[in-house]
Structures are given as C-alpha cells and as structure tokens.
Amino acid sequence: MIANAGAVVLLRKQKGLRRELQNRPDLLSIRIAFLCGSTVNEVAAFLELLLLEQGIQPVFYFSDYNKYFEEAVLDTARLVEFKPDIIFVYTSSANIQGWPLLDTSESDLNAYVVAESMRFAAIWSGLQPLGAVVVQNNFELPAQRLLGNYDAVSPTGRVRFINLLNTEFARAAAARTNLLIHDLNGVAASVGLKAFHDAGRWFSYKMLTTPEGSLEVAKSAAAMVLAIYGRTRKCLVLDLDNTLWGGVIGDDGPEQIKIGRETAEAEAFTAFQEYCLQLRSRGILLAVCSKNSEEIARQGFEHPDSVLLLDHFSCFKANWEPKHENIKAIASELNIGLDSIVFVDDNPAEREIISAQLPAVAVPDVGSDVSSFIRVLEDGRYFEPVRLSREDLKRAEQYQENAQRAAFQGRFQNYDEYLESLEMSAEVAAFKPVYLDRITQLIGKTNQFNLTTRRYTRAQVEAIAADPSCISLYGKLTDKFGDNGLISVIIGRKENGILHIDLWIMSCRVLKRGMETVMLDALVAECQSQGIREIRGYYIQTERNGLAAGHYAALGFKRSGGDDQHQVFRLDLSQGYQPRNKYIKEYVHE
Amino acid sequence: MSDILAELQPIFRDVLDDPALQITRESSAATVANWDSLAHINLVSAIEQEFHIRFSLGELAELKNVGDMIDLMEQKLAAK
Numbered sequence: 001m002i003a004n005a006g007a008v009v010l011l012r013k014q015k016g017l018r019r020e021l022q023n024r025p026d027l028l029s030i031r032i033a034f035l036c037g038s039t040v041n042e043v044a045a046f047l048e049l050l051l052l053e054q055g056i057q058p059v060f061y062f063s064d065y066n067k068y069f070e071e072a073v074l075d076t077a078r079l080v081e082f083k084p085d086i087i088f089v090y091t092s093s094a095n096i097q098g099w100p101l102l103d104t105s106e107s108d109l110n111a112y113v114v115a116e117s118m119r120f121a122a123i124w125s126g127l128q129p130l131g132a133v134v135v136q137n138n139f140e141l142p143a144q145r146l147l148g149n150y151d152a153v154s155p156t157g158r159v160r161f162i163n164l165l166n167t168e169f170a171r172a173a174a175a176r177t178n179l180l181i182h183d184l185n186g187v188a189a190s191v192g193l194k195a196f197h198d199a200g201r202w203f204s205y206k207m208l209t210t211p212e213g214s215l216e217v218a219k220s221a222a223a224m225v226l227a228i229y230g231r232t233r234k235c236l237v238l239d240l241d242n243t244l245w246g247g248v249i250g251d252d253g254p255e256q257i258k259i260g261r262e263t264a265e266a267e268a269f270t271a272f273q274e275y276c277l278q279l280r281s282r283g284i285l286l287a288v289c290s291k292n293s294e295e296i297a298r299q300g301f302e303h304p305d306s307v308l309l310l311d312h313f314s315c316f317k318a319n320w321e322p323k324h325e326n327i328k329a330i331a332s333e334l335n336i337g338l339d340s341i342v343f344v345d346d347n348p349a350e351r352e353i354i355s356a357q358l359p360a361v362a363v364p365d366v367g368s369d370v371s372s373f374i375r376v377l378e379d380g381r382y383f384e385p386v387r388l389s390r391e392d393l394k395r396a397e398q399y400q401e402n403a404q405r406a407a408f409q410g411r412f413q414n415y416d417e418y419l420e421s422l423e424m425s426a427e428v429a430a431f432k433p434v435y436l437d438r439i440t441q442l443i444g445k446t447n448q449f450n451l452t453t454r455r456y457t458r459a460q461v462e463a464i465a466a467d468p469s470c471i472s473l474y475g476k477l478t479d480k481f482g483d484n485g486l487i488s489v490i491i492g493r494k495e496n497g498i499l500h501i502d503l504w505i506m507s508c509r510v511l512k513r514g515m516e517t518v519m520l521d522a523l524v525a526e527c528q529s530q531g532i533r534e535i536r537g538y539y540i541q542t543e544r545n546g547l548a549a550g551h552y553a554a555l556g557f558k559r560s561g562g563d564d565q566h567q568v569f570r571l572d573l574s575q576g577y578q579p580r581n582k583y584i585k586e587y588v589h590e
Numbered sequence: 591m592s593d594i595l596a597e598l599q600p601i602f603r604d605v606l607d608d609p610a611l612q613i614t615r616e617s618s619a620a621t622v623a624n625w626d627s628l629a630h631i632n633l634v635s636a637i638e639q640e641f642h643i644r645f646s647l648g649e650l651a652e653l654k655n656v657g658d659m660i661d662l663m664e665q666k667l668a669a670k
Contacts, residue, residue: 007639008636008639008640011636011639012604012605012640013604014632015605015606016607019607041628041631042631042632042635200645200647201631201635203647204631204650205631207631211635
C-alpha cells in the first residue's frame with residue numbers, strides 16, 4: 001500500500017516500486033502536464049506510484065521551472081503537442097507576484113486581488129483551447145506572518161491576501177467548467193505549515209515542500225485525478241457492534257448499546273453516525289454487514305438516540321454468513337462493483353478477511369477506537385467528488401426506489417408483465433450543456449455495462465457534443481417509482497456513411513428494463529435522418545464488462561469479425577428497421 | 591568509518607534502483623550511472639531522513655564524492 005508507506009520509504013524505494021507496479025496488466029494511460037511554479041518532480045514521482053497502484057500510468061510533462069505563465073499564455077506549442085488530459089497549474093504562495101504594498105488601504109486591497117487573479121485567469125483562458133481539465137492549486141498560508149495575528153486582518157497582511165485570493169479562485173472554478181481547484185491550502189494546513197515548507201530545499205532545488213509535504217500533496221492530487229476519471233467509491237459498508245454503536249447488541253440488549261449524548265463514548269458513536277448520514281446526504285450509499293441476528297440488529301436503529309434509521313441503508317445484511325459473502329451480495333444487490341465499496345469494521349480479523357478475500361474493496365485500518373474512524377476515512381479520500389451533480393444528491397433515494405421496484409417485481413407472473421406495469425417513459429436527445437457533467441461522470445465510472453470502456457474528460461465530451469461528425473445521445477428513464485435520471489450514453493462517429501459506435505454505456509441501476517432498445521431506436525432514427533446506412537458496434541472485453549457481451553446480438557446486430565476480446569457487429573439499415581422498444585410507453589426523442 | 595559506507599550502500603542501491611551497485615569513497619555523480627540531479631535530491635533527502643541529520647546549504651555545495659559525504663556525516667553524528 002503506497003498510501004500507507006511513509007515518505008522516507010517511498011523516497012528510497014521509488015524507482016523499484018515503480019518498476020514493480022508497471023508490470024500490472026491493463027494500465028490506463030493518462031497524460032498529465034505540470035506547469036511548475038516550483039520543482040514538482042518529487043510530488044510527481046509520488047503521484048505516479050499512487051496512480052500506478054490504482055491501475056493508471058501517468059505520462060508527465062513538466063514546464064520549465066517557473067514558466068507556468070509563459071507556457072500557458074505566450075508559448076503553448078510544446079504543451080499543445082503533448083496533448084495533455086490534465087494540466088496541473090502547480091503554483092504556491094511563493095509564486096504570488098502582486099503582494100499588497102505596505103501602504104495599502106482597505107479600499108485599495110481589492111485592486112490587488114483583482115490584479116493577481118487576472119494573471120491566473122489569463123492562464124486558465126490560455127489553456128482553454130487545449131480541451132484538457134485544468135487543475136489549479138490554491139495558495140497555502142505563508143510560512144511567515146510579518147504582522148503576527150494582525151496579518152490576517154490588515155489589508156497589507158499576506159494571510160488576509162491569500163484568503164481573498166483563494167475565495168476568488170473558488171468563484172472562478174464555479175464559473176469555468178474545465179477548471180478545478182486543488183486545495184493546496186487544505187493539504188498544507190493538515191500537514192502543518194512547519195512540516196510542510198522546507199526553506200533549505202527551496203533555496204537548493206526550488207522545491208517547496210518536505211518529503212512528507214510532497215507525499216500529502218501527491219495523495220490529494222491522486223484523489224483528484226481518480227475523481228476526474230470517476231474512480232471514486234460509492235458505498236460505505238458498516239459493521240454494527242462497536243462500529244456504529246458501543247457494545248454488543250445481542251449480549252447487552254438494544255437498550256444498553258452506547259449511543260446518544262450521555263457519555264463520551266456514546267457521543268463518539270453518535271458523531272460517527274452523523275458523519276455517515278452526511279455522506280449519505282451527498283450521495284454515498286450506506287449498507288450494513290454485521291454478524292448478528294437480523295431482528296436484533298435492526299432494533300439498534302430503533303434506539304431513540306440513533307441518528308441512523310433503517311431507511312438510510314440501501315442494503316442490510318445481518319446474519320452469520322462470512323462477511324465477504326455478504327459484501328459480495330451487497331455489491332450485487334446494489335449493482336455496483338466491489339471496487340466501489342469501503343468497508344468499516346472495528347474488528348481487525350474481519351478487516352483482514354475482507355482484504356484477503358476481496359482485494360478490490362477498500363478496507364481502511366480504522367483501528368478499534370470510534371473516535372478515530374472519521375479521520376481515517378477522510379485520510380483515505382475514498383469519496384472525493386469533482387463536482388456534486390443533482391444525481392449525486394438524489395442517489396440514495398434512487399436506490400431506495402430500486403428496492404421498491406424489486407419488491408414490486410415479486411408480485412408479477414412474468415417479467416414482461418412487470419416491465420409493462422412500471423409505466424416507464426424515456427427521454428433521448430443529443431448532448432446538452434446542462435448534462436455534460438453528468439455524462440462525463442457516467443463515462444468515467446461505468447464499468448459493467450460499457451461496451452468499449454473508453455474514458456473522456458469533460459472537455460472531450462464537450463468537443464464531441466459540438467462535433468458534426470459525431471452523433472451523441474443521452475437517455476433518461478422515469479417510471480412509476482421515480483426518476484432514474486440520466487443513465488445511458490451513446491457516442492458514434494460517422495465515416496463514409498457508416499456510424500461507428502465509439503461508446504455505449506448504461507448505468508446498472510436500469511439493467512433489463514429495455515432502455516437499450518429505446519436508445520437504439522433513437523440512434524437509428526438519427527442515422528436515417530443523416531443518410532447513414534450501417535451502424536457498426538464494438539465490444540471490447542475487460543475484466544468487468546462481461547454482462548454487456550451479448551448486447552449487440554440481442555439487439556439484432558450481426559457479428560462481423562474481430563476476435564473474442566474485440567468483437568465487431570453490424571446493423572444494416574438499408575433494408576429498413578423495425579423499432580425494438582416494447583415496454584417504454586412514452587418516449588421523447590428530440 | 592566503513593560502517594557508514596556499509597549503511598549507505600543499500601540506500602544508494604534503492605534510490606538509484608541498481609541492486610548490484612558498489613559505491614566506494616571515490617564514487618561521485620560523475621562515476622555512478624543514474625546519479626542525476628533529481629536522484630541527488632532523493633539521495634540527500636533519504637540520507638537526512640534515515641540518519642536524522644540535516645545538511646546545510648553550504649555543506650552540500652562542497653561535497654565532491656561519497657567520501658566527503660561520509661566525513662561530513664561522521665562529524666554530524668558525533669555532534670549529536
């Protein structure tokens with residue numbers, strides 16, 4: 001585990017570890033350009049190890065030292081040629097040029113803020129045409145505070161100035177879709193400024209940070225890269241006894257468990273439950289995996305002081321089966337991959353079993369003291385979002401609706417009858433600006449129903465939407481239980497009267513609902529209106545997309561070559577087309 | 591004296607990723623493969639962290655080979 005190794009070990013072993021990790025199969029290559037306000041090689045070396053461990057091989061570009069402005073604004077040729085997916089504007093407080101002068105008054109201060117931010121806005125605008133995601137460091141607080149406490153107050157204070165600049169950067173990121181802020185300030189604060197900065201290294205090598213500081217920056221940057229590619233975890237699976245409450249409910253009885261405000265211990269468990277509930281409210285699913293009898297386990301959430309209620313869990317497994325079996329069942333019921341799960345259990349033996357049996361599940365070493373659970377989870381950065389979409393905020397609700405659908409399904413004789421009764425309606429249309437975030441997110445994180453497993457950044461998606469040689473469609477599905485949101489995407493490229501399907505994905509939460517037939521009907525209608533006579537589909541096998549293997553055959557495409565790992569299918573439109581959709585009652589195609 | 595050299599051996603091998611590397615007091619960036627400026631930063635940082643010592647700016651500038659580094663380290667370790 002790279003993230004758990006200290007900076008000392010990594011400094012020494014970096015090259016050997018890199019060689020080992022590069023042997024992994026199926027590494028995804030990502031091109032990352034650093035525009036350097038200081039020497040970033042150490043941060044980049046750590047970042048590479050952290051990403052390799054997650055199956056990503058970064059290819060780096062480094063601007064000349066301190067030429068971050070020039071290479072973004074004046075002379076971009078070398079950068080353009082590199083074709084970056086991500087551009088990291090790696091600046092720090094050491095790169096601020098327009099500090100307020102000592103005679104700055106309250107009314108003058110804003111002009112300084114504007115001037116300095118404009119310099120960076122020029123960088124972001126200069127980088128815009130490259131179509132990459134731009135990640136901009138905000139500013140860490142300065143190592144020295146000339147005015148002491150007053151530095152945070154005075155219009156001439158550097159602390160005050162940095163705080164204003166950081167606010168300005170946050171505003172800019174809200175307004176520019178391709179700009180993300182890397183919270184260098186937060187990382188430096190969490191390391192501690194004294195342990196973060198290294199004046200000796202600065203003077204010797206123009207390196208900003210201590211090895212420890214570099215490692216923490218790299219961890220934070222790695223989490224952002226993973227988030228940009230949608231590789232964040234979706235579900236927190238929780239043990240019960242001594243994890244969500246103190247004591248053993250089966251032995252002590254539901255009244256005796258420690259939760260509430262009465263003791264320090266009870267307060268700590270309450271705080272952890274509140275943290276879990278906050279995660280849920282921003283879109284992380286909660287599930288229970290506990291060795292208990294189900295009836296007794298459920299009583300824990302009827303305790304008057306319990307913050308979490310049964311309704312908050314998308315899946316509840318309390319039984320005596322091995323936990324790794326239960327976690328597999330949770331993943332399958334929620335239609336998520338094991339690599340979307342984080343498991344928290346106070347019992348080290350259980351953690352070890354899960355780590356060994358299900359290596360894809362994240363099992364943070366939370367220890368056995370509830371008061372440190374939150375910190376350990378935070379350090380793991382498992383749930384980092386790039387942005388919050390409306391879908392995120394509604395996700396837990398949507399999974400709840402899925403549970404209702406499953407119960408409903410049990411009441412029908414056959415599956416057709418069930419699909420009929422769902423009263424589904426769909427909307428399929430070309431990409432719209434309002435959905436580009438969600439489309440990018442879905443492209444980044446869909447692994448199972450994904451025919452080609454191509455990943456695109458938001459900028460690339462935006463370019464596809466505007467490209468007349470592409471046909472891009474999104475699909476939304478609603479049924480009597482609620483809105484499933486935007487759950488399917490197709491991208492096709494036209495070439496000599498043939499449409500090549502570059503990407504076709506669908507969220508597993510709408511599997512087996514006939515959504516793919518509506519998508520195809522809409523795609524064909526679009527193709528026919530543009531005079532396309534054939535659609536060609538591709539299935540590129542990965543470890544995780546087995547369930548999409550039969551997709552094209554089921555829709556009536558004919559296999560036409562390729563090998564098993566890379567299959568090609570054709571649909572001839574010159575002989576007409578019979579719409580495939582049967583169950584989705586209303587369907588709007590714009 | 592040779593003790594420090596023996597302790598430095600595995601650090602150099604790790605950082606320069608060369609398990610067969612044999613450094614001597616005479617080794618320097620000019621004679622050892624892969625000992626470039628970035629590897630040099632790693633070496634200095636790794637040695638500082640492993641031995642809990644700190645080189646000053648002037649000291650680093652005067653080092654010509656591993657032998658110089660060992661002598662400097664001995665002074666620092668003796669002063670601890």
